[in-house]
Amino acid sequence: MHIDWTTFALEIINFLVLVWILKRFLYKPVLETLNQRRAGIEKTLREAHSAELRAHSLQAQYEGRLADWGKEKAQARAELETELALERSRQMQSLAHDLADERARNAAVDAHRQQEMRREMETAALAQAQQFVTTLLGRLATPALEARMLDLLLADWAKLPDQQLSGLRAAAGDSALEAKVSSAFALDEAQRGRVVEALSQRLGRPVAVVFEVAPGLLAGLRISLGAWQVHFNLTDESASFAAAANHVDG
Template identity: 50%
Template sequence: MGLDWTTFLLEIVNFLALLWILKRFLYQPVLATLAERRAGIARTLGEASDKEARATTLQSQFESRLADWEQEKAAARSAFDAEMAAERVRQLDLLSHDLAAERDRGAAVEAHARETLRRELAAQADKEARQFASALLTRLACPELEARLVDVFIEELAGLPDARLATLKAAHNGHGPAVVTSAYPLSDAQRERIASTIGARLELPGRVEFGLDASLLAGLRVSLGAWQLDCSLAGELGVFAEAPSFAN
């Protein structure tokens, strides 16, 4: 249990030797490894920091670019909206123009249809009026009307202008006698008046022949060769029927 100086000194030497051994073979390698690892970690952290900085830069660039894109998008949207508005206005104008043209075409078609209908109605009215007049005059035909029409014929022939008379004379030019056809038998007095009037106005040297034709309804018709002087209801109704319609 006592203190042995030799052991004391040798233990000091032993400890110093152990200190050198551990420093040489334990501490230095382990500390070097730790320092190398820490350097690697620091290097990795530095690289991570650099990457973070680059990432931050890229993020800021991306955000800036994103903002630019947003502005470009807004500008493009505005341009697109303006273009769409202009196109809409143009299309509306075209549509309005087409609608106006269509409306005009419709109005024209409607006017045409209305005119056609009006003409059809007018034609129908003419037809009915003619039928009515024909039926009415047919029912009114009688010897008295015949006498009145003879009077009218005589008056018309007496009042016929000279130019017309000259035309009739030139057309007849002595081709046979004048033929007077009546719907009813004429009295002698009526025949005499007719013959004398025709002879006086047309200066016919020949005689005048008389005939009957019930289809004349009333009145008479004078045939002078190729010419005819008609003063009968049938003739008037024929003129009336052949006259231009009111629809036109």
């Protein structure tokens, strides 16, 4: 086999030129491209890792925030329940106070109503009693009873203290003033004389006396001297009793 060394040498030279050309214009750009791709991939991986770290950090923050929010929610719920319990207690106390006030007002109104009813019943009873007494006394009133009442009136007049007579004596000092004696029945001369004598003796001067018959007195007398009055008769005594009973009731 014959080898053409010249051809062989040219082939070697062509191969080396081809290798140089490939290395110069193909392999180096490919390596640079691969390096760039590798650098891009590493950069992307770094960014992804950084993003993953940030995601983990955000997740941890979110989970921590959720935990804190859960605690805050539980605390807020507990505070709300406490406030609701306090408000419910205040409302119940206020309601109980209002109910107590309402019961007190109702009790006061009922008591006042009962008192008014009792007063009206007592007033009606007193009026009926006074009417009954007046009717009864009217049936019992006689000149003899009036004579006895005249004796009692004059006896009381004789015992009247001087300090109570001072006003009557001052009124009697007016010479133009007359004493008026009202009686349910007409007084006889002896009874009139006793009245005039008793008045003049205690008042310290003669007194002009006018006598009149007042059947409304039922029995007894009423002596008027100016603004002063001395009475002892069934009508005035019955009215005084009713007035005293009404005053005590009020």
